[in-house]
Amino acid sequence: MNDKTDPFDGRRWHDMGGDPAGPVPDADHDFALWEKRVDALMIICSSKGHFSVDGLRRVLEDMPPSSFDEMSYYERWIASIAQNLIEDGVFTAAELGQTMTDVKQRGATYGDAAHG
Amino acid sequence: MPHDHHDHLSPSGHPFRADDDVPLSYWQTMEIAVRELLIAKGVTTAREIASQIEAMDARSPANGAAVVARMWSDPAFCAQMRVDASAATREMGFDVGPMKLIAVENTADLHNVIVCTLCSCYPRNLLGLPPDWYKSRAYRSRTVREPRRVLAEFGVTLPDGVEIRVHDSTADMRYIVIPARPAGTENWSEDALAALVTRDSMIGTGLPKSPEGG
Numbered sequence: 001m002n003d004k005t006d007p008f009d010g011r012r013w014h015d016m017g018g019d020p021a022g023p024v025p026d027a028d029h030d031f032a033l034w035e036k037r038v039d040a041l042m043i044i045c046s047s048k049g050h051f052s053v054d055g056l057r058r059v060l061e062d063m064p065p066s067s068f069d070e071m072s073y074y075e076r077w078i079a080s081i082a083q084n085l086i087e088d089g090v091f092t093a094a095e096l097g098q099t100m101t102d103v104k105q106r107g108a109t110y111g112d113a114a115h116g
Numbered sequence: 117m118p119h120d121h122h123d124h125l126s127p128s129g130h131p132f133r134a135d136d137d138v139p140l141s142y143w144q145t146m147e148i149a150v151r152e153l154l155i156a157k158g159v160t161t162a163r164e165i166a167s168q169i170e171a172m173d174a175r176s177p178a179n180g181a182a183v184v185a186r187m188w189s190d191p192a193f194c195a196q197m198r199v200d201a202s203a204a205t206r207e208m209g210f211d212v213g214p215m216k217l218i219a220v221e222n223t224a225d226l227h228n229v230i231v232c233t234l235c236s237c238y239p240r241n242l243l244g245l246p247p248d249w250y251k252s253r254a255y256r257s258r259t260v261r262e263p264r265r266v267l268a269e270f271g272v273t274l275p276d277g278v279e280i281r282v283h284d285s286t287a288d289m290r291y292i293v294i295p296a297r298p299a300g301t302e303n304w305s306e307d308a309l310a311a312l313v314t315r316d317s318m319i320g321t322g323l324p325k326s327p328e329g330g
Contacts, residue, residue, distance in 0.1 A: 017233025017284065021257040024269050027248035034144045037151060039245070040168035044160050053287050057235060073236070073251055075143040082150050091153045099149035104140065113140045114148050 013065035034110060035074040042081055051084035059083045172245065179210045180242035180292060181313035185306040187219070188297040201292070205242065212241045212290065220283055221294040222320075227274055229267070229320030230283045230291045231259040237285035239292045243315055250319065260284060270321040293320040300327045 031039075046052055059080035067076060086093050106113045154160050183205055187194045196204040201217040217239060220228040232238065233256050238246035249255055259266050263280045267273070274280065283291040295317040301309060304327075316322025 014234055016253060016257045017231075017260045019253075019257040020261075021254040024249050024254045024258070024266060025252050027252060029248060031245060034147050036169045036172065037165060038147050039172060040165050041147075041151060041154065041160075043168055043172075044164060045154070048159065050159070057287070060235070068253065071143070073248075074147075075141075078143050078147045078150065082146055085150065085154075090157055090159060095153060096146070096149055099153055100145050103145050103148045103152070108139055110138060110140050110144050110148075113145065 012061060013068070014061045031074075034114070038074040038078045038081065042077060045081065045085065050088045050090060051081075055084045055087075056080050172240075175210075175240060175242075175244045177243050177313075177315035177318065178310070179208075179244075180239070180315070180318045181310040182306070183208065183210070183219075183242060183292070184294055184313045184318065185310035187221075187294055188301075188309055189306050197294075210241045212239070215287075216289045217241075218283075218289065218291050219294050220281070220291055222296045224296065225277065226279050226281060227267075227320065228281050228283060228291075228293045229259060229263055230285055230293060231256060232285040233257070233260055234284075234286070237287055237290060239290040239318075242292050243318060247315075267321060270316065272321060272323060293318050295324045298324050298327050 042056060046056070056077070057080075060076055063071075063076065063079075071079070082096060085091060086096065103113050151165065155162060183197075186208070187197055193204065197219045201219045202212050202215070205212060205217060220230075222228055230239075232250075236246055236251045238250060240246075255266065260282050263282050264274065267280070285291055295313065297309070298312060301312070312324045312327065314322050314325060317324045
């Protein structure tokens with residue numbers, strides 16, 4: 001892992017192969033609907049040419065190292081998908097912000113906000 | 117084996133997770149907003165998204181197990197897999213898309229393991245979505261440095277004489293491990309053989325089930 005006081009060694013944080021780390025966590029879960037939707041949006045948008053898997057990864061890898069520990073996998077993905085779609089001109093950051101505000105007002109749970 | 121659970125699982129083999137009832141998070145809000153904007157702009161439809169999710173849910177390690185069992189049973193198919201695994205699995209209905217698929221075969225002297233050190237690349241067409249531990253820092257970091265220790269954490273201890281080969285997947289190239297056919301399965305049907313093939317045995321962090329039922 002790079003510390004700010006160290007000179008850059010040519011590897012960014014996502015390039016973690018060979019680094020020391022703790023035990024492999026016994027972690028698995030059945031994906032929630034919203035996570036499956038994120039995955040589906042990536043496949044649909046990339047198959048229609050709005051951005052590529054390289055675009056997805058470029059934004060993921062530009063995130064700070066802390067994002068790996070603080071955000072879940074599909075949280076990082078939806079952030080990257082949104083950034084790529086803004087760059088592609090599908091919608092603007094202002095439209096995304098306004099829609100998120102509208103969504104939040106529909107209810108306090110995912111079910112309420114998604115179906116409202 | 118700590119990573120192969122069989123109790124209290126959904127049909128896809130994972131624990132159930134609360135879904136609609138949880139408090140709305142910032143990133144869930146973004147997912148809803150992005151999805152609705154994509155539909156409003158005519159990029160996609162709710163039906164297309166639902167179909168994509170159904171297609172993804174239909175992919176499970178049963179696909180990979182069918183491929184492994186056929187390789188064990190059918191020398192001509194085995195030869196096709198060695199030449200072009202992408203084409204051979206596509207013919208079975210398991211389309212890997214534009215990626216290159218390579219089947220790496222275990223023998224008495226060689227054990228293969230797959231990892232994606234840079235992200236989470238995985239043979240989704242054959243195994244479904246990757247488990248969380250496959251995407252963890254520990255698995256990504258350590259598997260290429262100390263695979264024997266990582267395998268031991270999965271309950272797989274191999275004799276010192278067995279070579280371990282670790283394959284680092286990329287966005288364009290995916291691997292699937294073909295475990296060695298268990299002894300004592302001569303004349304078994306492909307379906308019976310496939311039932312021995314676990315997800316982890318196709319990642320390399322597990323071995324097939326024992327034919328005696330273990």
